[in-house]
Amino acid sequence: MKYAGKKLVSLLMTLLFVSFLVFWAFAVIPGDPALAQLGTNATPERLEALREEMGLNVPFLQRYMRWLLHFCKGDLGQSYSYHIPVSDMILEKLPISLCMTGMAFVMVLLISIPLGILSAKHRGGKLDTVICAGNQVLMSVPPFFSGILITLLFGMVLHWFTPGGFVSMQQNPAGFFGYLLFPAFAIALPKAAMAVKTLRSALVTELGKDYPRTAYSRGNTRNQVLYGHVLKNAMIPVLTFFGMALSDILTGSIIIEQVFGIPGIGRILLTSIMNRDYPVVEAIIMLMAITVIVVNFLVDLLYRKLDPQIHVET
Amino acid sequence: MKKAIKKGILGLLVITTLTTALSGCKGASDKTGDENSSHITVGIAQDLEESLNPHKAEAAATREILFNVFEGLYKPNCDGELIPAVAKDYHCSEDGLAYMFILRDNVMFHNGNTVTAEDVISSIEACADTSDGTPLIPAFSNIKTIEKADESTIVITLAERDADFLSYIASVKAAILPAGQTDADTNPIGTGPYRYVSRSVQENIVMEKFDAYWGDPAYIEKVTFKVCADPDALVMNLNGGAVDMMAHLPVSQAQQLSKDFTVLEGTMNLVQAMYLNHDFAPFADERVRQALCYAVDKNEILELVSDGKGEQVGSSMFPNFRKYYLPSLNDTYSYQPEKAKQLLKEAGYENSLRFTVTVPSNYPQHVDTAQILVEQLKEVGVDVAIEQVEWNTWLSSVYSERQYEATVVGVDASNLTATAMLSRFCSDAGNNFINYQNTAYDTAYQAAQLELDDAAQTKLYQECEMILAETAANVYIQDLAEMVALRDDYTGYAFYPLYVQDIAKIKPVAAS
């Protein structure tokens, strides 16, 4: 209870801080939403009029307080570019990003856990060497590069999907998921490689401890020791990594969205920054901050589930 | 037992992902099947990031799409002529001040209502409203009165004569909207051949053929304008079959298209130049500006940027504006590096001129051109640095605040008037972002504005162009080549002298 309360307070602190930072950033950088709208047709009078209309002429702090007040009431405002409520815009795009993140994350799990276990089980062997080498190479390949390679291979050569042929979930759910499979894969690859490395080293560390020996002494097989005893303990450091990976994927898949032509949250964020559409930027960043913190919180909870010792320490 | 269940679940998961993957492929391939004939996917490089109300549409990218949905009383055709649209005819009074428009009968809005004189009046008034200072269409500040003569006749009276008035009336910005519509920003209702269906931010805009259109019906039932934000993924999107048509393709990308595509060649209808800030001390000296012009080899630029395609320009007018365009100005400054050095020496900048050229990073062709300029100017001892900025920083720092030394951009026309290209070089023009000060120019332009005779007016505008060329106002380069890729299943693409993607003219090959 106290723990949750503390977390909540720090969540609010972070949100306040980051929202202010964003507001301040928009006050500092050149250009404003009015100019972005008028473009090369801007004249000083029209610019002034539009600024007045958009409420940009009040001092920055006052504008921030007004935004904050609305935000607290649950009103995210309207997009300056699109003239639609920010909440509608985000609600429309969120499922796309969530699905892609979810799929990528599941792939990371599906790839890394078996490979990590396999690698640790045969540590020092040929299979282990191959997996480790593969890991190192995958980690060295820049993400957008792997995105292009995947597009080339699966899209242009194998024709498993149509590059740029994104369809929305409402239009064609199967097509939607089928398409997202590939960008998700591109996101998952390097993360999975790192996860394999983390899991492998955690497993090797755990296997070197005393309690697996105790388990062997009771007549457990190798697999029983690995799955029944060691895995759960080895997951504790890996969990931290998974948590960070999850926030990373959620907040940082802009490049992949771009390469695969997916209109996700990342893309909206980028174009909104470029258009100085700060109600949208604020909302998305709030969302991301909340996600980062909620994921951290969930990881903590899972930690507590996995590691009984944490109960007494805090 | 427990284990068995776990394995089962895992298996299920794998199977589900596999089946969705497979059905995903099927879904994608379906699209390129039979339905093709009545559906086209048009790629657009950026989303329409503003209001969908045509009166407020400022970006060319928005206007060229909204052209399919909206019409004014008149509209341009692909030859640059103005043809009747919502109005079927007009009469201009002898003094050129009163325009009488006769409305076409039974023109329907997409919401099923008939266009009335009230709709027309409210639309024109909205564009002419001066309560914000400048009206939405600045030229409409000239409108004195808008009156309804009868149910199908509107009379617009001007304060001063304006030969270009009909061009303004024919722009998409002066489109006719239903009177009293409150949600025009997000729900466009017009009278054009296509009806707006839906939009998804950064994803697409969908339109359907409007069956009750007054004119020649469109051929294709459904159009999806798909946002393809990554220019590098574009070729794969086209070749892979996700996009059927794409305009504004650079030559480099068009060359990589598969043989399923017809590549049509046109120009972008803009004047690409290295625009010089005349307030930057060295550029106040005409000799320096001329030296830069002599130092630039336009042929090489065209060769490297677009494989020799595109049209060279020598002043602020592009070739498709045939009425005003003067091809002879292209040769005002031929490539003479020695002469350039000579002029620089005279001006006292021998091997000592250095400046920064600011380029908006979202236009790769301008960045490429800038790179070549840097190399070419290096030859004559001018040291140029490139600074890329994103578009809004460019708008703010370069265009609005004029804090720059030189910039490479393309300037286009928002309507079919010479004013659109030339007004900005008047000394006191609000958008004179190069700070050009030339009394001869101001006089000529003023005279052209007041001239009643069309031929004489054209002459005066051309004189303006000549002054710009002779004073080397900017380092004029080219009207960039643009390629339009159209899948072989379609035909009928038409180039306009303005930013227009007229989908109504495109027809499926099978149907033709």
Next chain:
Amino acid sequence: MKRLSITFWIGAVLAGSILLFFLIGCFWTPYDPQAMNASMKLAGISIAHPMGCDAFGRDVLSRVMDGGTSTLLVACGTVLLGAGLGIVIGAISGYFGGLADTILMRIADALLAFPSVLLALVVIALLGTGEINVILSLGIAFAPSFARVVRGEFLRSRYLGYVQAARLAGASHARILFVHILPNIRSVLISAVLIGFNNAVLSEAALSYLGIGVQPPQASLGSMLAESQTYLLTAPSLCIFPGVALILLVLGFGLMGDGLSTGRK
């Protein structure tokens, strides 16, 4: 003393040869890396141009050699600053805990959610453009993730015997943090640095679009990779060579790091 594993040496040879290649590029390249030649536009691989030519007819080999240096400079600077900031923040946060930890980690969370594009725009607006500012803006953007990794390690280390012993030996907190504990977490740091390095190379290219960073026509590996995408189908070599140089460099460092952490004991 320590025996270094074969992995380390393979990595060292890889990274070393690429570095040497870049180093030569500082003093000598086969052609002027910026000289354009319309007739050699997108020319393929030949003896005269072993890596072909780009869309401006510039020699790719020369550009890779030349661009490697600037890339290396920016990437190293970024990683140095990011890791430096991250280490200081993570160390203080993990070692002292309490309120400092809470505040610093909340700031890190906020920075993680703050988009780096916006950060870069702010840096330009406040400090102007230039390569130093890429390093600054990327360094700040990278610091939180370093800080998180480092914090975990310091948190674990602060109760260890040798840390207590160091306090009794009269070492100041700063000395304990950076002289006593830091060398012991190097294996974790190395892998974080490598990942950061790779990201920095690519982010530099992205930032040059915003006006900071290596501006064209000066080459950098990141911008070469970005430019090459346009010609991916017609001239894949434009993409492959800078890409491979980058991958080999990072792979080399990665193997070295791996070798270092397993070779001990």
Next chain:
Amino acid sequence: MSLLKLCNLSITFLDGKEPETVVQNLSMTIEAGEKVGLVGESGSGKTISALAIAGLLKRKDVRIEGQILLDGRDLLACTDREIREVQGKEIGMIFQEPMTSLNPSRTIGWQVEEALRLHTNLNAEERRARAMEALREVELTDTERIYHTYPHALSGGQRQRVMIAAAMICRPRLLLADEPTTALDVTVQKQMIALLHKLSETHGTAILFISHDLALVRTLCDRMLVLRQGKTVEEGATEQIFTAPQKEYTKELLAAVPKFERFPRPLPQEDRESVLQVSDLCAYYPMESRKLFQKKQKKQVLHHISFAIQQGEIVGLVGESGCGKTTLAKAILGLHRDDTGEITHRTEHPQMVFQDAGSSLNPSKTVEWILQEPLRNVTSMSAQEMQERVTQMLQLVQLKDTLRKRYPWQLSGGQRQRVCIAAALMLQPEFLIADEPVSALDVTVQKQILLMLQDIVQKTKVSIFMISHDLRVVYQMCDHVLVMKDGLIVESGTAEEIYRHPKHSYTKALLESAGAST
């Protein structure tokens, strides 16, 4: 037929550059129900032999030769599956560190039941019943709670009981006990031996008891073997070996066992200054409050402690784990924040020697660097002077000068502890705290270090505040002794007084467990 018979067992490790034989031609027998002790110092191969018997050494890089006959069946010739049938069912094993040998993330019940799950067809209910019974049998109370809890919530003694319960649950005929009491308090040690004895008697289980603590072996075992460097030195009935050892090594080993004998040292003079004065010291630990806005609560761990240490004196602090010994040390050093009372000492930089020399030396620095560190921080000596001081100090702790360039992981346990002591003495403090300085070491090494400490006190007049759970060590070394229980000093006095005439019942109990004959 013997229950277990080892014939010429040799074990060779192949992972290094050269094969290293750690056990050579070991032969022994254990009859059913017999309790056999296996003693030797670290590196003597006793644990390795036990692991081999338990079938836990089957690795590619280990070569095992000879025979391990269980009921006449050679375990070395068995398949993995057959071995697993024996493990946990016929042979049970318990280990030195009950904390790390239990899986931290599984409940006690799950771990105790594991052998039943693997080797019997009992259903969950029956297994649970058996596990509860086993927990009760090892004399644990509150078994219901313990069944559902995790290892970290138990004390060391409880954990080892759990280990025994888990190892015994299938009623194995042989129990391999590898140093099962080393990590435990003396009073608990004694109980544990009694428990093993009882279990062996009731179930007829044979026990192979591996220990470096000869006294414990004497109380439990019928027969014993002395191992040295992988070879049998001596074998025979326990009493016989204790009373009449045949071999030189055995004698040496027996002599090194700490006894209730004081090391000879000159009587301290009376008129000495006190170097440390502690009066009315209380210390607290914060407790996490459960509710958000509740005031922070504290737990008092030290209650009104007062004592003083004179120059050149060795003061011992005894007490069992968790009694607050370490907190007291930290409070004196200023490492514990939340305390009240007064601590006065004349040394600016009080020093401490930690129990675990391995972790208290920075793994990434050389011996020389570690020794110079206090000088760098506190003094302004030149590099030359620091070098000289290091040389002197290495001499004082009897380390070869060539070790100065080594890293801690390249040293033996005894060498590391000497480095720790040297590091603590670098600033020439007036007193230092030694927290269990020898408890992790072999008896022979223990004795060397203790003698060295005596020597250092003679030479440098340093005072030592020595914390230990081993009453014999404290008696050997100390002038004064403090006995601590639950944060209170229950008794204090000269070593002689405390040991000869203990007043407090707790002191008496401690002395009794330690086998002191008053």
